[in-house]
Amino acid sequence: MSRPLLVVAGGGAAGFFCAVNAARLHPGREVVLLEKSHKLLSKVKVSGGGRCNLTHDCANANEMSQAYPRGRHFVKKVLHRFFATDTVQWFTERGVAIKTEADGRMFPVSDSSASIMECLMQEANRFGIKIMMNAEVVKAVTDEKGWTIRLKDNRVLESENFCIACGGYPRSDMFQWLRETGHTIVDPVPSLFTFNIPQHPLKELMGISIPHARVKVAGTSLEEEGPLLITHWGLSGPAVLRLSARGARELHEMKYNCRILVNWLPEYNEQSLQDAFRLYRIQEAKQVMQGRNPFDYPKRFWDQLLQMAGVKEGTRWADLTAVSQNKLVKSICAFEFAVNGKTTFKEEFVTAGGIDLAEVDPQTMMSKKHKGLFFAGEILDVDGITGGYNFQFAWSSGWIAANSLVSQAAG
Ligand SMILES: Cc1cc2nc3c(=O)[nH]c(=O)nc-3n(C[C@H](O)[C@H](O)[C@H](O)COP(=O)(O)OP(=O)(O)OC[C@H]3O[C@@H](n4cnc5c(N)ncnc54)[C@H](O)[C@@H]3O)c2cc1C
Known part of the structure; x- marks a missing residue:
């Protein structure tokens, strides 16, 4: 035969x-x-x-x-x-x-x-x-x-x-x-995993999705842009998944321990966002900051950023202090997270x-x-x-x- x-x-x-x-x-x-x-x-x-x-x-x-x-x-x-x-x-x-x-x-x-x-x-x-x-x-x-x-x-x-x-x-x-x-x-x-962030500063915002953010692994050239999802264990969404794939080997060598920087508004850097803030303070002078979010962020997210920057309830744009503005700009352009571990992405790995x-x-x-x-x-x-x-x-x-x-x- x-x-x-x-x-x-x-x-x-x-x-x-x-x-x-x-x-x-x-x-x-x-x-x-x-x-x-x-x-x-x-x-x-x-x-x-x-x-x-x-x-x-x-x-x-x-x-x-x-x-x-x-x-x-x-x-x-x-x-x-x-x-x-x-x-x-x-x-x-x-x-x-x-x-x-x-x-x-x-x-x-x-x-x-x-x-x-x-x-x-x-x-x-x-x-x-x-x-x-x-x-x-x-x-x-x-x-x-x-x-x-x-x-x-x-x-x-x-x-x-x-x-x-x-x-x-x-x-x-x-x-x-x-x-x-x-x-x-x-x-x-x-490859294809999400990031665990044990000391998660934004845990209360679980379920919020930001349509366009940039995620960068500090100290490397790894960065990706796309939708970002805040979960109860850390960060997920297409930007993180793409980053996990591109950096599969480097992240493995780092034992999934690294710092990441998130820019929630990637069309801006810290300098250009400072300029934009100066403009908002004039254009929106009389508006209460909690109610006037120029970036179309989900309300809960914007409120949290303001709170972290020490902006009190009822503050008007004209009264935003330089210290709070600097903090806000930093949180928007370079929010830092400490990643410790990964979670398998159940949809596809x-x-x-x-x-x-x-x-x-x-x-x-x-x-x-x-x-x-x-x-x-x-x-x-x-x-x-x-x-x-x-x-x-x-x-x-x-x-x-x-x-x-x-x-x-x-x-
Ligand atoms: C949960 C999940 C969801 C996914 N969703 C998607 C998606 O929607 N789109 C997409 O593009 N990709 C997706 N993927 C990835 C995709 O499934 C794989 O890339 C794809 O299945 C690879 O096909 P494969 O035939 O090479 O391997 P497999 O599908 O893994 O098949 C290999 C087979 O070989 C058998 N085998 C292993 N060793 C031996 C051996 N020595 N002798 C005999 N048999 C052996 C295994 O039991 C297995 O059945 C997903 C993956 C997972 C885990």
Whole structure:
């Protein structure tokens, strides 16, 4: 009996996409999918709060690649071959209508990740993919005929090609069986988290969202802008999540202990805000400060800033003291928080690190060390910010790996 064309390790987004596309392109050839747990597509199911943010509306591969703090150049090449528009087309052709939200995130119109799961499962059934559950790969070796894959329970499979799509391993020791294939592993660290601020000066303002703020990690070049959310444990929202992704490695080295400076009005710096305050004191002279907030902040937030600056109830703009003005300007442009620890962002979290990209060809997703060995998805040292980018990389890399088997067979 001939070997299967392909064995895929990992029943997540990348593994499924690779398996179903490979099987479709090679009718009559066996494709086997191995999943170590008893659940398939488990992250797809919970993703995007159960809605599955499967990709992002971007103009082109270059623009989209900016959303990947690690592996940007590699990702750009991958996205050139299979882009967000290809993802939408792929699912639409198979009956899953996709919509775009105002911020560019794309979801199934059903607002349910089940639509994506069912579509992938149907494709797997249609092309007769052999799915094995509780099948954890612990070793893979190669010879001139292909790959020999050993499972934890000592079962052994042989295959012409082997695709590793095992997701993001959170601990370095979990990569050991991959190191044994001769590949280099970039140590894993978490990405996409929120900041814990134990001595939280704004705790009473929990739930307040500031639409546009800048967050900077003191003593580094790390800074991000965007909506900021005050929570009961610290700070969250897109600006913090993006910062956690961009600074995943630096923040890990700092053991998530750092000072951050928040500018709640990033179009101003301290100097230009002092000038603006001088103007308000003239223009708004007779107005009570608590009632006249020129920055459209939520009232509770503005009241808290005034209180912290020592501005008494009923103070008019004309009577704002220089000391209080300086304090207010400082709080608005450089509010300091001491971060101590992080909290996992439940909506989406990923692992930075994984297979070293220098050892993989982005045109084929094939290992540069071994013929017939492919990688797809989060197992690679690629991760995106929140917004559908992580799934897009899973679809793109899975599709490319599937299509590269064709050229292997042809070649
Ligand atoms: C709660 C949550 C929500 C998310 N929401 C979004 C979102 O809305 N949009 C977005 O773009 N991204 C989201 N992400 C990130 C996204 O889910 C991942 O980037 C994506 O699932 C990666 O796909 P993957 O197939 O590479 O890995 P995974 O989905 O992790 O799949 C890997 C599979 O391999 C299996 N496996 C591991 N080791 C072995 C082995 N040795 N042998 C056999 N099988 C093995 C695992 O059990 C797993 O089933 C979210 C992540 C989380 C945790």
